[in-house]
Amino acid sequence: AQSVTQPDIHITVSEGASLELRCNYSYGATPYLFWYVQSPGQGLQLLLKYFSGDTLVQGIKGFEAEFKRSQSSFNLRKPSVHWSDAAEYFCAVGAKDSNYQLIWGAGTKLIIKP
């Protein structure tokens, strides 16, 4: 069965510092991978996605993620965080043979220290 693990429930970083949020997935075939962000009191917004090709994908708001098949990971990175990046981040994996449904990780809450 597919699953997604985000090992960190909370992460605190200083403004201007670099960020890496971890995501590990379990899936037999080539996965379709996504990162979404949820600002407080809002719905989720797509940051980036990986379907195939270049394993380093660029997204909105200066985020990037790298697909590593050998490690079953799709970690999200940003070189320098801003206070406005404080939010909850969700990794998700999808499979065509499940009628395009997504399996979601539990989320990582990012806290920015001034």
Next chain:
Amino acid sequence: NAGVTQTPKFRILKIGQSMTLQCTQDMNHNYMYWYRQDPGMGLKLIYYSVGAGITDKGEVPNGYNVSRSTTEDFPLRLELAAPSQTSVYFCASTHGGFGELFFGEGSRLTVL
């Protein structure tokens, strides 16, 4: 651009009451979804629809019903509310496949 609109934003129900969460989208998307979000649990799929007249169960459908009579609207019905249905509910839509999901702002439901 309205996108995905959910109503109500907040609701308190008594055990055994029923209610409908409304969801409408103006992007002519075929795929629509209802999720619930509980703390530390991510999103769980309740029901989804791939087009008007077509609905299917997701991971946690018990206690809920849906209908899809038009492309725009996808209401979620809670029958006989239970405390376990206390959650934040999100409606989402996409044009199809693994396209970008567009989410409503959520509906916070408390069952007492």
